[in-house]
Amino acid sequence: MGNQNDTNKTQPNNPLHGMKLLNILELLVDHYGWEKLANKIPINCFKNDPSIKSSLKFLRKTQWARDKVERLYLELDRKN
Template identity: 45%
Template sequence: MIEQQQNNPLHGLGLETLVTELVAFYDWKILYAALRLECFNSNPNMAACLKFLKKTEWARERVESFYLYRFKRMPKGSSVQFELKPRERGFADGIVPRKPEELTVELVDEMRAKATADYEAMKRNDGQGRPRYGKDKPKAQDGYAQNKRTNTNRPAPSQDPANPWGK
């Protein structure tokens, strides 16, 4: 276990030390803007924050991921690595943490807006990096427009529940 965790900056780091380092560098307001956890916003203090993070696993994992990838600026791992909890992830030999990323509330808001726009663009492009219907062809505005009948010579479906095929 120690050999697997040797290259993880979270190994041996207590939650109190982790939060103390983050608060000392970023301040409560920036942590709230970046992580959107109320323990950093409403009456922020170390005791209440630690109590919340110890009880709430998803919030603790969010803070640990922020510590790894924003504060220590470790390289992003593969999708397999991201399925693991932050404390279980490992990094290749020789990778050392870098200087923390400078953040402001405004910068965090800009990053969040860009991420939202990128996500919306990816959804429109079906996640393939290219438009679903080609660059020149506009997409349908609603889901039903794609299924509009183009051949009106065909008979309409039967309205009779006893004979759904209309024959």
């Protein structure tokens, strides 16, 4: 029988491990601003009256958009 802690193992090879979507989004907005972010990832929550709250709500429901945000964060992280 598997231990319930198996799901809580660390993920040393996952650069997103421990990063919250909120933190990722805040870093991207601080770096790019909403307008540039909307140019890089053209989704309505970045284009029309953008806010952290509305963007988080959308990204938590929409995996493909979240994947794009996470990829952009990883690209930014590699450049720094």
